[in-house]
Amino acid sequence: MNEVDEKALQILRKYNLTRPEDTLQADFIYAKDKGLMFDKENINHDEAVRACFEIFSDCRKEHFTNLFLASLSINRLDYRSGLAAYAIMQSFPHHEFDMLDGHYCKLCSYPKQRVVDLSALNNLRFFCGGLFSGSPAEISFFLLQHQKLSDVYPNTLDFEIFGSILQAIRRADQLTTISTLQKQLKSILSFKATKEQIKVLLETLGYCGVLQTPSHEGLLHRYVNISLAPRKTRSSDWKYPVDFWTGKDGVNRDNFMYWFGHYKELKQYIN
Ligand SMILES: [Zn+2]
Structure with missing residues (x-):
């Protein structure tokens, strides 16, 4: 099921991370119902790392390379975006929150806990085709969404x-x-x-x-x-x-x- 609702996609396209209030509540609910926008989530470091490995263990390399290649002719950037997260997972360390100073993990720079704007991450998937920081919250979201896509062999x-x-x-x-x-x-x-x-x-x-x-x-x-x-x-x-x-x-x-x-x-x- 790789079809995307066009109206929901346009709502997601206009979504502005720094001005989320510009998106009408009715539009947000519509796009959320279509699986393109999400409530913000308070995501814990160790849970995010665990989620990365849990999802990764179910991932198949060809599902990522197939969709990466299949994105090229039709510019489906959500197809393309999974590979970045999957590639980082090749060497991403199994670790628990390890603080250097201040609030951030010295290994992956993610804080112990953070409210994550999943709609903004999905905007990255659909309109940039790759991830931004490589944080565990980002990787787990990208992998999870990618796993929802049916495989498409490149043409x-x-x-x-x-x-x-x-x-x-x-x-x-x-x-x-x-x-x-x-x-x-x-x-x-x-x-x-x-x-x-x-x-x-x-x-x-x-x-x-x-x-x-x-x-x-x-x-x-x-x-x-x-x-x-x-x-x-x-x-x-x-x-x-x-x-x-x-x-x-x-x-x-x-x-x-x-x-x-x-x-x-x-x-x-x-x-
Ligand atoms: Zn970390």
Whole structure:
């Protein structure tokens, strides 16, 4: 059941995290009834971490990669957004709240308890295609919502678009930065994505370790708290590790094979 109610989607699109009162109560109830908006929830750190692992144990990698690829031709960003959360879970540590100072966990930066705006998180899923902070509350919500989606096998156009993305990455010269690559991907004709959506997609490939550097690896084998991770420059707004990627790093073949090696349709783009 992947159909989305158009009216509820428009209500969610207009939802403003900083001005939730702008959404009429009747509209909120409508969108909530359609499963797109949610009451805010007071979420405890340890419960959120536990939920991440419980849901993750039921997740299947292909369900995430299939929908990630299937998002490309139709721009269903909710299809795309699950992979970022699933990729972070590859190395996310089983842990209890561990305070550094103040109120935040020293491992994942989530407080002991927080009121979470789940509608804002769902807005991210549907309109950005990836997550924001990588907090356990965010990851568990993304995984749970993704698990509600039926599997969709990518079509020919999805594979062609991803193939074009891979070719652009592999052809990039030494001087190509991640921002340059972002601009190049904008010119893939059948890929209808905004600059911001391309940024989030590249960041997801970073968490997957498909785009990484020898000293700044993705999260496949080692956990990095993306909200505290180093940045290339002080003003950079790119997430770790793609921030550090340049053309000479290309596609990391081993990590690519882990995520996408089972798609025979992609073999021609990687060999
Ligand atoms: Zn933590």
